[in-house]
Structure formats: structure tokens, C-alpha cells
Amino acid sequence: QKEVEQDPGPLSVPEGAIVSLNCTYSNSAFQYFMWYRQYSRKGPELLMYTYSSGNKEDGRFTAQVDKSSKYISLFIRDSQPSDSATYLCAMKRPGGGNKLTFGTGTQLKVEL
Amino acid sequence: DAGVIQSPRHEVTEMGQEVTLRCKPISGHDYLFWYRQTMMRGLELLIYFNNNVPIDDSGMPEDRFSAKMPNASFSTLKIQPSEPRDSAVYFCASSSGLAGALSYNEQFFGPGTRLTVL
Numbered sequence: 164q165k166e167v168e169q170d171p172g173p174l175s176v177p178e179g180a181i182v183s184l185n186c187t188y189s190n191s192a193f194q195y196f197m198w199y200r201q202y203s204r205k206g207p208e209l210l211m212y213t214y215s216s217g218n219k220e221d222g223r224f225t226a227q228v229d230k231s232s233k234y235i236s237l238f239i240r241d242s243q244p245s246d247s248a249t250y251l252c253a254m255k256r257p258g259g260g261n262k263l264t265f266g267t268g269t270q271l272k273v274e275l
Numbered sequence: 276d277a278g279v280i281q282s283p284r285h286e287v288t289e290m291g292q293e294v295t296l297r298c299k300p301i302s303g304h305d306y307l308f309w310y311r312q313t314m315m316r317g318l319e320l321l322i323y324f325n326n327n328v329p330i331d332d333s334g335m336p337e338d339r340f341s342a343k344m345p346n347a348s349f350s351t352l353k354i355q356p357s358e359p360r361d362s363a364v365y366f367c368a369s370s371s372g373l374a375g376a377l378s379y380n381e382q383f384f385g386p387g388t389r390l391t392v393l
Contacts, residue, residue, distance in 0.1 A: 169317075195379040206279075206366055206384030207318070214379070251318060260323070260330055261306050261370055261380050267317030 166190050169252055169266030178275055182239040186252035186266045189233065193254040193264075196228050198237045201249045201268065210250070211237065242273045279385035281367050287391045293355040296388045299348055300369030308368040308382060309342055309352050318366070324350065325372070357392045364389050 169186045176182055184198075194215055199207035211226040213219045213235075219226045225238040235254075239246055251268040255261070280299040288294055300307050308323040322332040327344045335342070339358070344350040354361055364387045370380040 197379070204387075204389075206368075206386050208384065209381050212379060212381070255379055260325065261308075261372065261382070262320060262323060262331060263382065264320075265318040 164189065166264050167252060167254060167266045170269055171267055173270040173272060175272045175274060176242055178242060178244060178273055180242050180273070182237075182242050182246070182271060182273075184237040184239075184250050184252075184269050184271070186235050187233055188235070188254055188264075190254075190256065190264075191230075191233065192256040194257050195255040196226070196235050197253040197255075197263070198224075198226055199251045199253055199265075201251060203248075207251055244273050244275055247272045279367055279369055279383055281365075281385035281388050283388060284386065285389045285391075287393065288357055289393050290358055291356045292392075293353065294357045294361075294390060294392075296352040296365050296367075296390070298350045298352070298367030298385060300350070300367070301383055302348070304369035304371050304383075305347070306370045306372055306380065306382075307344060307350050308370075309350070310366040310368065310384075312364045312366060312387070321352070354390075357390075359392045362390055362392050 167188045196213045198210045200210045201207040213226045216230045223240045227236040249268040252266040253263045282297045309321040312318045321334045324344045342352045366387045368382040368384045370382045374380045
């Protein structure tokens with residue numbers, strides 16, 4: 164079993180929809196949780212970063228961490244065609260030397 | 276800053292040939308990471324360096340893979356001999372260590388090298 168599980172999709176939604184992307188993990192030592200966005204044929208780029216449990220909001224994006232359930236989510240409000248990309252969750256434990264463990268990514272397509 | 280630079284962007288080679296991928300990290304960053312991305316396995320960490328020293332190479336698939344970082348501004352990932360199953364996109368990423376090893380330091384990714392082994 165992988166340490167981080169993520170549904171690969173693809174997920175197709177109409178413009179303006181609310182999108183929910185999720186990851187589950189098995190290692191309770193993870194304390195830092197990231198969402199990276201990867202456009203086609205590009206490298207991943209950091210979208211949001213959360214430490215421990217709770218919510219974090221940045222514009223149309225909200226990251227949520229539930230450590231008791233080992234479950235993290237990324238919500239996108241008012242989705243736009245420009246949000247079409249692959250979204251990868253990533254996690255790190257304290258003292259892990261900057262080593263990240265990634266999910267496989269969920270491919271999202273926002274249609275006009 | 277130009278960001279992380281990787282070369283070549285595309286590489287097509289035949290099975291058995293040696294392949295060398297190159298990376299120039301962001302100036303001032305003291306961590307460098309090599310990843311491999313495939314549809315089946317996602318993004319996998321192969322090896323990472325801190326201050327030019329390899330710290331964790333547990334993700335390197337086998338002895339055919341080797342990585343070096345001779346100085347703070349250059350790293351190579353070599354595959355010899357290459358096999359069709361090595362076909363993937365290889366990413367280099369770099370980060371600073373300013374937040375400390377117990378915290379999180381953002382990793383900045385290069386554009387990747389798309390490797391095809393025939």
C-alpha cells in the first residue's frame with residue numbers, strides 16, 4: 164500500500180463548479196501538507212501549504228487537513244478553464260530533510 | 276532568477292545507450308532533488324542532495340542509475356545502460372533550507388526532461 168493515495172481521475176466539471184480533490188495517507192508522522200499544480204508538459208508548482216490540521220484559504224482555493232482521519236482536501240470555488248491541470252498532494256514529516264511524498268495526482272478538466 | 280534549468284528537454288535514445296540528464300538549481304538553494312514521473316507510479320523521488328552531498332538515494336531504482344553534484348550549481352543523473360522501462364519525465368527540483376529541516380521549504384521544479392528509450 165502506498166503512503167499517500169490519490170484518485171487519478173480524470174475529473175471533468177463545468178466552469179463555475181466547486182471542485183473537491185482529496186488524498187488519504189497512512190503515515191501519522193506527516194505534519195506538512197502541500198498541494199502542487201502541474202500544467203501539461205510543465206513542472207509542478209506549489210499552490211498551497213498547510214501545517215498540521217485545519218483550513219487555509221487563498222482566493223478561490225481552500226486546503227483542509229483532517230489528521231484524525233488522515234485525509235486532506237483541496238477545494239476550488241468558481242472553477243475556471245485555466246484551473247485545468249493535474250493536482251498533486253504532497254506530505255512531509257518533521258525532520259524529513261525536505262523529503263516529500265507525493266500522491267499520483269488527479270487530472271482536472273474544467274469545461275466551458 | 277531563471278528558475279531551475281534542465282537539459283535536454285527531450286531525449287530519444289536506443290536501449291543500451293548511456294543517457295545523461297543535467298540540472299542547474301536556483302542560485303543559493305542548498306537542496307537538490309531528482310524525481311521521475313510516470314502515469315503508473317506518479318512522481319517518485321530518486322535521490323536528493325544537501326550542500327552537494329547525497330543524503331538519500333533509496334529511490335534510485337537500480338545500479339544503472341547514478342547521480343552526482345560536483346558543485347552547488349550543477350547536477351547530473353546518468354542512466355547506463357538505458358532500458359525502455361526508463362522512459363519517463365525526469366524532474367529536478369531545488370529548495371533552500373532556511374526554514375530548517377524540521378519545517379517545510381518550498382521545492383521549485385524545473386520543466387523536466389522527457390526521456391524515451393526505444
